[in-house]
Every structure is written in C-alpha cells, then in structure tokens.
Amino acid sequence: MTDTPKAGLSTIRYTTLRFALFFVCGAALYALGIRDFMLVLVSFGVSGIASLFLLRRQRDDMSAGLVSVFGRINKRIEDSKTAEDVD
Numbered sequence: 767m768t769d770t771p772k773a774g775l776s777t778i779r780y781t782t783l784r785f786a787l788f789f790v791c792g793a794a795l796y797a798l799g800i801r802d803f804m805l806v807l808v809s810f811g812v813s814g815i816a817s818l819f820l821l822r823r824q825r826d827d828m829s830a831g832l833v834s835v836f837g838r839i840n841k842r843i844e845d846s847k848t849a850e851d852v853d
Contacts, residue, residue: 773828773831776827776830777831779828780821780825783821783824784813784817784821787817788810788813791816792805792809795808
C-alpha cells in the first residue's frame with residue numbers, strides 16, 4: 767500500500783473510534799438497565815468484540831503505519847551496526 771496514512775494519525779483515529787464505540791455501548795447498556803461496575807465490564811467486552819469487526823480497516827491502517835515506523839528504526843540500527851563494524 768503506497769497510500770498508507772502516517773502512524774500517528776492512524777493510531778489517533780483508531781483510538782478515538784475505539785473510545786467512541788466503548789461509550790456508545792455503555793450508553794446502550796445503561797439504557798437497558800445495566801449499572802455500576804457491570805456496566806463497565808460488559809461495555810468493555812461488547813465494544814471489544816464489536817471493534818474486531820467494525821474497526822478492521824482502521825486497525826489495518828494503524829498496523830501498516832507502525833510497521834513502517836519500526837522498519838525505519840530497525841534499518842537505522844542495522845546501518846549503525848554496519849558503520850561501527852567498518853571503523
């Protein structure tokens with residue numbers, strides 16, 4: 767993919783959507799009568815499962831951005847090792 771967004775932007779986008787999904791699930795469960803600590807636990811579980819399906823594209827974009835960032839870091843480390851070996 768040559769059109770991948772930057773890692774920071776895609777990470778912020780995914781995290782924001784994940785929080786939004788958590789709060790929407792919480793509001794829906796609150797309306798159904800679930801309260802207190804159970805509300806948090808069930809919201810976390812339901813939003814986690816829903817995010818596997820609903821946020822797949824955003825998670826893939828974030829992953830591609832992070833792989834790119836860490837690939838560049840690893841390349842710099844290898845280049846430094848090579849330069850040290852030459853000296």
